[in-house]
Amino acid sequence: MTRLALHSRLIPGTEEAYEIEHATVWPELIEVMTAAGITDWSIWRSGRDLFHLVECDDFEAAVAKLSNDPVDQRWQQHMAQFVEGFAKNPDGLAGQSLRHVWTMSEQTAG
Numbered sequence: 001m002t003r004l005a006l007h008s009r010l011i012p013g014t015e016e017a018y019e020i021e022h023a024t025v026w027p028e029l030i031e032v033m034t035a036a037g038i039t040d041w042s043i044w045r046s047g048r049d050l051f052h053l054v055e056c057d058d059f060e061a062a063v064a065k066l067s068n069d070p071v072d073q074r075w076q077q078h079m080a081q082f083v084e085g086f087a088k089n090p091d092g093l094a095g096q097s098l099r100h101v102w103t104m105s106e107q108t109a110g
Contacts, residue, residue, distance in 0.1 A: 008049075008083050008086045009083070010050065011048075012048060018079075021082065036069075
């Protein structure tokens, strides 16, 4: 299982609307994300900055599978009215993950 973090930024003035949209994400989107191998996805917000924690088997494979899925395409198009985009990391998984620096449990495990 892989855990990775992503960073995206909201368009100014869309913070409340974004949270309303995520009060209940489309059930069919959760189904396709699960089928793509994503087991959990959490989002935190600080101002316009969004921080995502994703747990999955293979993020690159999941992103590739979702990119061709009509449900995910509709969701991405819908969310484009709120999100400027994801931060890019050419060294990260699928070009989006943040660079991992430290995890307490990894250090204490051995």
